Amino acid sequence: MTxxxxxxxxxxxxDLTVGQRFVTGTKTVDEAExxxxxxxxxxxxxxxxxxxxxxTMFGGLAASGWHTAAMTMRLIVDGGPPFAWGIIGGGxxxxxxxxTRPGDVLQVETEILEITPSRSRPERGTVTVxxxxxxxxxxxxxxxVVKIIVPRRTPGA
Amino acid sequence: MTxxxxxxxxxxxxDLTVGQRFVTGTKTVDEAExxxxxxxxxxxxxxxxxxxxxxTMFGGLAASGWHTAAMTMRLIVDGGPPFAWGIIGGGxxxxxxxxTRPGDVLQVETEILEITPSRSRPERGTVTVxxxxxxxxxxxxxxxVVKIIVPRRTPGA
Numbered sequence: 001m002t003x004x005x006x007x008x009x010x011x012x013x014x015d016l017t018v019g020q021r022f023v024t025g026t027k028t029v030d031e032a033e034x035x036x037x038x039x040x041x042x043x044x045x046x047x048x049x050x051x052x053x054x055x056t057m058f059g060g061l062a063a064s065g066w067h068t069a070a071m072t073m074r075l076i077v078d079g080g081p082p083f084a085w086g087i088i089g090g091g092x093x094x095x096x097x098x099x100t101r102p103g104d105v106l107q108v109e110t111e112i113l114e115i116t117p118s119r120s121r122p123e124r125g126t127v128t129v130x131x132x133x134x135x136x137x138x139x140x141x142x143x144x145v146v147k148i149i150v151p152r153r154t155p156g157a
Numbered sequence: 158m159t160x161x162x163x164x165x166x167x168x169x170x171x172d173l174t175v176g177q178r179f180v181t182g183t184k185t186v187d188e189a190e191x192x193x194x195x196x197x198x199x200x201x202x203x204x205x206x207x208x209x210x211x212x213t214m215f216g217g218l219a220a221s222g223w224h225t226a227a228m229t230m231r232l233i234v235d236g237g238p239p240f241a242w243g244i245i246g247g248g249x250x251x252x253x254x255x256x257t258r259p260g261d262v263l264q265v266e267t268e269i270l271e272i273t274p275s276r277s278r279p280e281r282g283t284v285t286v287x288x289x290x291x292x293x294x295x296x297x298x299x300x301x302v303v304k305i306i307v308p309r310r311t312p313g314a
Contacts, residue, residue, distance in 0.1 A: 037227075040227075040231070041227035041228065041230055041231045042227070042230045042231065042234060043231075043234055044234060044243045044244065045243070046243070046245075056242070056243070057242065057245055057306065064227075064230070065246065065248075066223065066226050066227045066230050067227075069223050069226065070194075070197075070198035070199070070221075070223045070224075070227065071198065073198055073199045073221070073223050074197070074198045074199065074200075077199060077200055077201060085213070085214065086201045086202070086203070086213070087201065088203075088214055089222065089253075090252060090253055090254075091222075091250070091251045091252030091253050091254075091300075092250075092251060092252075093248070093249075093250055093251075094248045094249060094250075094251045095247060095248030095249075096246075096247060096248050097247075097248075143248075149214065
């Protein structure tokens, strides 16, 4: 099942099933924003300047991976699964298989991989999700497998 | 060996040894910047407002994990190991063991974990590093184990 979730319903552990998918809206990568983010947080030539980027491994201007991660997060907060406590992740396995380029149109798909009620805390559980961020060609530019803390609607039920 | 590396020397694969450490400068987490980042990329109550954050799992205002990651990157670009091609990572294992708070003073320590010359590409190799970001109390607020692509000074030597 794939669902778009501008939905206001807040999701609890009982509302989720393994294999469930959620698709966000889209975000067009703005070149000025790409350079501004890089200037502040990742000032390396391949994130700042077309010419300088040509002779690097990226072969052209590319977004900082952390900018891709930040844009992905915003897409999820706005239109990903509306977990009841929000999107609270403690970390996970992150990869950037392809660069994000100016003008790319990003969209994130979240898939529920695993649902584990907590043994020690009856009011909550852990949901492992994979968030794949794709560009307009369908290439994955970021994948993040992360455990999210999600409350139970009925503690210990 | 621990070294601070505002050094201008560019590092090649042959310059590195397992266990080598690098320590960056520091960054004080500014509350206005914390909220501004969250407003743009992670607009959830616990990243935006002291009062709203109190009743959440964070128990108070906390930076977006992606902001911690971005500030960490800037510290490394400015004062981490000056790898010859820059800091080019394809992903890795990311964790945020503790929240980053306004006023925290962050510093990053990079440790070289593994050095693997490429078999197919004699001009380069992969260096696995752990970047630990600590606050002023010595608590780790982020750890990222990542493979960086580093060139050889003498290809295939």
